[in-house]
Amino acid sequence: MSTRQQHSFHSPIGRIHLTEENGSIIRLTWVSRETSSVRSDSETSHVLLEAERQIRAYFDKTLKVFDLPLAYDRGSAFEHSVWDAMKEIPFGKLLTYGEIADRIGGVARAVGGACGANPIPLIIPCHRVVGSDGKLTGFSGDGGIATKQRLLDHESDQLTLF
Known part of the structure; x- marks a missing residue:
């Protein structure tokens, strides 16, 4: 049950x-x-x-790696692979949609769709994924890109490409 x-x-x-x-x-x-x-x-x-x-x-900036049991109750195998790849992006680091696509064998546009479908944003840090030019391109959380920017600003003292 x-x-x-x-x-x-x-x-x-x-x-x-x-x-x-x-x-x-x-x-x-x-x-x-x-x-x-x-x-x-x-x-x-x-x-x-x-x-x-x-x-x-x-x-509070006293935790940089979440250690919680997570489960996906929805999503395709491809989306799961994107979400798993995003969990590997360290605090203060960025990856592009294309870099994730290269790592998992997909295409950037599909990675973007999977990021948008992320059921556990923040803990699975889709805010750390940006466009190839470094541009912020959407966020599923309340407030959209403005919230994504706030999260990146929160991590900004260590923000670099991964």
């Missing part, structure tokens, strides 16, 4: 909503300002509380 729990909390980039299923984080979304309320389950799991702790530590 599948068990799913939810938890949300405030962060420097807005309210974050996490979903866990069977002991793994499966989704991270930003709660829109228009959303009246998103509830957290009354007994929040250890995994969700640990995810919140690590995200807060990321924003």
Whole structure:
């Protein structure tokens, strides 16, 4: 039997909503300002509380590598390979869509689509993927490119191409 729990909390980039299923984080979304309320389950799991702790530590710059159980409850094998490649991009480093495509045997446009479908942004750092000219080209989080820029600015003291 599948068990799913939810938890949300405030962060420097807005309210974050996490979903866990069977002991793994499966989704991270930003709660829109228009959303009246998103509830957290009354007994929040250890995994969700640990995810919140690590995200807060990321924003405090005391954590640079997330260590959480993640699972994909959707997506193609190709998307999974893109998401796995993005997990390898270190804090403060950038890769282009083309570089990821070269690493996994795909094309840049398809990598961009997979980045946009990333179910766990921030923890799977799609914000660290840029266009071939270094241009920011979209972000699935609330606020779009502006939020992507804020995350990159947060990491900017170490930002370089990987």
